[in-house]
Amino acid sequence: MSEPTLVDQLKQKFGAAITGANLENVDPWIEVAPEAIVAVCAYLRDEPSLAFDYCNSVTAVDYLHVDEKKAAKSEWQPHLEVVYHLFSMQHKHSLVLKAMLARWRDDEVGELPEIDSVAHVWRTADWHERECYDLFGIHFLGHPNLRRILCPEDWVGHPLRKDYEMPLEYHGIRGR
Amino acid sequence: MSTVDDPRTIEFDVRTDEMLVNMGPQHPSTHGVLRLVLRTDGEVVSEVTPHLGYLHRCAEKIGENLTPRQFIPYTDRMDYLAGMNMNLGWALAIEKLMKYEPPEKGRHLRVIISEMGRIASHLVGMGAYGLDLGTFSPFLYAFRERERILDLFEEVCGARLTYSYITVGGATADLPPGWLEKCEAFLTQLEPIIVEYHTLLTTNSIFIKRTAAIGVMSAATAIDYGTSGPVLRGSGVDHDLRRDGEEIYTAMYDGYAFEVIVEKNGHYPKDHQYPAVPQEAILGDCWHRFYVRMLEVMQSIDLVRQGIDRYSRASGSYGEPMKLNQKLPKGEAYLETEAPRGQMGFYIVSNGEAIPWRARARSSSFCNLSVASELCRDCLIADVPAIVGSLDIVMGEIDR
Numbered sequence: 414m415s416e417p418t419l420v421d422q423l424k425q426k427f428g429a430a431i432t433g434a435n436l437e438n439v440d441p442w443i444e445v446a447p448e449a450i451v452a453v454c455a456y457l458r459d460e461p462s463l464a465f466d467y468c469n470s471v472t473a474v475d476y477l478h479v480d481e482k483k484a485a486k487s488e489w490q491p492h493l494e495v496v497y498h499l500f501s502m503q504h505k506h507s508l509v510l511k512a513m514l515a516r517w518r519d520d521e522v523g524e525l526p527e528i529d530s531v532a533h534v535w536r537t538a539d540w541h542e543r544e545c546y547d548l549f550g551i552h553f554l555g556h557p558n559l560r561r562i563l564c565p566e567d568w569v570g571h572p573l574r575k576d577y578e579m580p581l582e583y584h585g586i587r588g589r
Numbered sequence: 590m591s592t593v594d595d596p597r598t599i600e601f602d603v604r605t606d607e608m609l610v611n612m613g614p615q616h617p618s619t620h621g622v623l624r625l626v627l628r629t630d631g632e633v634v635s636e637v638t639p640h641l642g643y644l645h646r647c648a649e650k651i652g653e654n655l656t657p658r659q660f661i662p663y664t665d666r667m668d669y670l671a672g673m674n675m676n677l678g679w680a681l682a683i684e685k686l687m688k689y690e691p692p693e694k695g696r697h698l699r700v701i702i703s704e705m706g707r708i709a710s711h712l713v714g715m716g717a718y719g720l721d722l723g724t725f726s727p728f729l730y731a732f733r734e735r736e737r738i739l740d741l742f743e744e745v746c747g748a749r750l751t752y753s754y755i756t757v758g759g760a761t762a763d764l765p766p767g768w769l770e771k772c773e774a775f776l777t778q779l780e781p782i783i784v785e786y787h788t789l790l791t792t793n794s795i796f797i798k799r800t801a802a803i804g805v806m807s808a809a810t811a812i813d814y815g816t817s818g819p820v821l822r823g824s825g826v827d828h829d830l831r832r833d834g835e836e837i838y839t840a841m842y843d844g845y846a847f848e849v850i851v852e853k854n855g856h857y858p859k860d861h862q863y864p865a866v867p868q869e870a871i872l873g874d875c876w877h878r879f880y881v882r883m884l885e886v887m888q889s890i891d892l893v894r895q896g897i898d899r900y901s902r903a904s905g906s907y908g909e910p911m912k913l914n915q916k917l918p919k920g921e922a923y924l925e926t927e928a929p930r931g932q933m934g935f936y937i938v939s940n941g942e943a944i945p946w947r948a949r950a951r952s953s954s955f956c957n958l959s960v961a962s963e964l965c966r967d968c969l970i971a972d973v974p975a976i977v978g979s980l981d982i983v984m985g986e987i988d989r
Contacts, residue, residue, distance in 0.1 A: 439686060439922045467812050469925060470951040474938055498923050498934070498951075502812055502826065505833050509923065537815030540959045548649070563642040563988060572647050 416441045419463075419508070427453060432513070442509035447495075447528045450512050454534045457499060457508070465508060468535035469498035471542055473549040477516065477575040491516050495528055495551060514551065516574075530556035548573040607635075612973065614643050620717065620977070621984030623958075627965075627973065634973060637965040639958055644988035652948025657683045657757050657937075658913050660948065665751035667933075667950060668986040670713050673706035673742070674928040675986075676755040682935035683757045685837050686922035687911075695759040695908030696841045697900035701772070702745070702755060704889040704896065708779070709738040710929035711882045711889075714981040718879060719790055721978035722799045727789045734782060737775050744768060757915075759908015769897050776890050783886055784863075791883060792864045800876040801869035804964040804976035808873070814963070815956040818931025819885065820980055822851045823878035830927035838926050845895050850884045852877070857884055875979035882981070885929075914943045921947075930954050930981060950989050954982040 416436050420443055424431045430449035435442050445453050457465040477491040478484035484491075497510040518524040530553035532539040542553045543562040550571035553559055561568060570577055580588045613624040622643035628636040648667065652660050657679070664679045665672035677699055684691065691699070716731025739749045744765055746754040754761055790796045806816075811824040821828060829849040831842050848858040852872055857863070863884065870876040917939040925934035931953025938947035957980045964976050 438920050439688070468815055469932070469934055470923075470936065470949070472936060472949045472951075474947045496936070498936070502828055507835075535815065536813045537956055537959070540955065548647070561642075563645040563647075565642065572650055 416443075419443070423453065423456075426456065440507075440509050442496075442511050444511045444513065447512045447514055450495075450510075451529045451531055451534065453510070454497070454531045457510075458534055462504075464501045464503045465499040466535075467500040467502050468531075468537040468541075469500055469507075470496075471498075471531070471538050471545060472496050473545050473551055473573075475516070475549060475573060475575045479576055493526060493549065493551065495545070497531070518552075525550050525552040527552045527554050529554050530559075532556050547571070550574060606630075610970075614640075620982055623977075623982070623984055623987075625961075625973065625977070627970065629970060632969050632971075634965055634968055634970055637962045637973065639961055641958075641984075642988055644984050646989065648989045649948055649950060652945060652950075654944065656914055656943045657917070657945065658910060658915075661753045661756050662751060664950075665753055666985055667952070667989055668710075668928060668930060668954070668983045669750060670983055671706045671710040671929045672750060672752045673755060674703050674710070674926070675933065676753060677703050678924070678926040678928060678933045679935050680755055680757045681838055681926060682922060682924040682937055683917070685835070685924045686920060686937050686939060687757075687918060689758065689911075690837075690840075691759050691908040692906050694900060694903040694905050697896050697903055698760055698764060698907050699755055700841055700845070701764075701893050701896040701900060702742075702760075704892045705738055705741065705772070707889045707929045708886050708893075709735045709742075711886045712738075714882055714929070715786065715790065715879070715886075718978045718981070719796075721974045722796065724790070724793075724796070727786065730782070730786065730789070734779060737779075741768070741772055741775065744771075756910045758911040759906070761910055763907045764900075769901060772893065773897060776893060780887075780890060783883070783890075787864050787883065791880060792867075797867050797869055797876065799975055800879060800979065801867055801874055802871045803875045803972050804968070804979060805871050806873045806960065806964055810960065810963065811873070814960040816931065816960055817953050817956065818927070818929065819850075819878055819881040820931060820957045820960075822849070823881045823979075824873040825852050827851045827853070830925060830932055834927065835924060837924065842892075844899075845892060847888055847892055850881050850888055857881075859884075859887075863887075875975050878979045878981075916941065916943050917945060925951065928953060930983060930986070931957060933986075952986045952989060954980070954984075955987045958982050958987060 420434045427449055430446045432446050433444040457463050474494045476489055478487050493514040493516055495512045499508045514526040518526050530542055542556055545551050546559055547561040547564050548571055582588055608629050610627040610629055614622040624640040626638045627634050648663050651663055661676055664675040667675050712731040712735045716728035719727035743749050746752050806824050808824045808826050811821050919941040921938040923936040925932040933953050934951030936949035937945050940946045961977055965973055
């Protein structure tokens with residue numbers, strides 16, 4: 414499987430839903446519009462020549478400079494990336510998908526951004542998306558059981574966001 | 590008024606209600622601080638819900654505030670039974686991002702050390718599994734042997750559990766003089782002992798009754814849930830990253846002779862040397878997962894021997910560690926390695942500074958545990974430790 418041909422193949426199938434690609438990186442990646450993520454994932458899994466039947470990981474990266482000086486010089490606008498690492502047991506090839514989200518839905522601080530869940534495409538994604546929700550505050554629509562998984566259920570905030578502040582106190586335990 | 594003899598009353602008295610039973614987080618057979626909530630009806634479990642996070646330290650957040658070499662000690666504390674393999678996974682992921690190739694001698698050193706780590710880890714897995722099923726002695730035997738490996742590791746790096754030995758660039762030090770001979774002598778002793786362990790557990794009829802045809806997982810389920818390592822191969826999926834992984838990792842094993850331990854047409858590689866698969870066992874059950882681990886110990890012994898041979902013939906450096914505050918190239922890299930418990934992945938995003946923008950750890954036990962509720966559906970309460978034990982989880986790695 415070569416990445417440039419795959420990008421063309423996906424563009425032919427999904428058109429504008431394939432929003433970009435980076436083929437120069439160590440691990441090339443393909444960017445998908447959040448609305449199309451389930452359709453693209455299901456296609457990647459079911460198309461026999463691709464057969465991405467194994468999901469390694471679903472995670473996210475928060476792009477935000479807390480420091481204002483750095484933010485002014487930054488090449489990117491603040492956003493969240495959901496990153497999918499896929500693998501095919503049959504063909505032994507791998508792929509990285511990305512979906513870009515706003516840090517807050519409709520730019521209203523506190524409103525979690527949303528993306529469709531792929532938990533029914535790969536069962537691995539079930540727990541990985543829960544972890545992602547827990548640590549990044551991304552709402553996975555249609556997830557069978559979207560609860561916190563690593564932090565306690567009454568935890569406030571999403572620790573892997575760059576602007577997260579460690580609580581000073583949790584049930585009488587000192588935070589710092 | 591009815592008497593006790595009234596059959597309807599007796600029926601009423603023994604009627605069982607659905608009950609929620611809490612197992613853990615302080616339960617000997619949950620391998621650390623795992624809490625399972627069992628929905629039971631009498632002896633039958635209808636649902637198992639794992640609750641995690643009791644050991645959560647948000648290692649990924651720590652990774653965003655330290656340079657890669659400073660993060661090495663934190664990887665030790667993920668799978669604390671296989672610290673060497675965790676160090677290796679992280680080091681290789683950084684090296685992949687930096688497009689750095691460790692020298693030949695360093696690669697063989699890493700094979701020796703990581704395969705020894707695998708033996709130590711599988712010994713604990715095997716011993717603790719016996720413990721889960723109510724037999725104490727295999728645990729003592731396994732720990733006796735593991736102790737010798739820890740002694741060897743102590744000689745190499747001074748630590749017995751949290752090594753931080755393999756590091757970005759190579760290793761923190763070369764193997765001490767005379768170490769290879771000691772290692773070889775240990776392997777010669779270990780080999781016949783493993784045969785003995787097969788008589789203790791593998792062919793023990795009680796052990797077979799407790800594990801054969803229990804917790805059967807099909808290959809499709811194993812792949813769907815993203816399981817890896819012996820759990821995946823125990824279901825008959827022919828996949829091992831030491832052969833099928835990315836080039837930077839498989840290059841370590843270039844020229845090494847080994848076969849992936851997986852059942853093909855009812856046979857494991859070289860299975861004439863080891864006890865046959867009992868008739869009761871079904872591919873994908875607890876027995877097979879255990880057996881794959883046992884055979885992997887033998888395979889690792891063989892790999893260490895090959896490594897020792899190549900290492901002593903290789904010349905040059907073992908690979909100096911990179912500078913503590915070395916700047917990383919801009920970009921991102923994801924790499925999985927075959928740790929004893931499965932595929933341990935690290936994902937690094939760098940914006941060109943010495944400290945990564947994002948450090949993600951994909952845990953193998955995390956995915957392996959997620960299949961537990963599927964496997965435990967409609968089993969007996971006594972089978973829950975057998976099934977969870979056969980997944981051989983380490984909570985430090987799951988919770989990170």
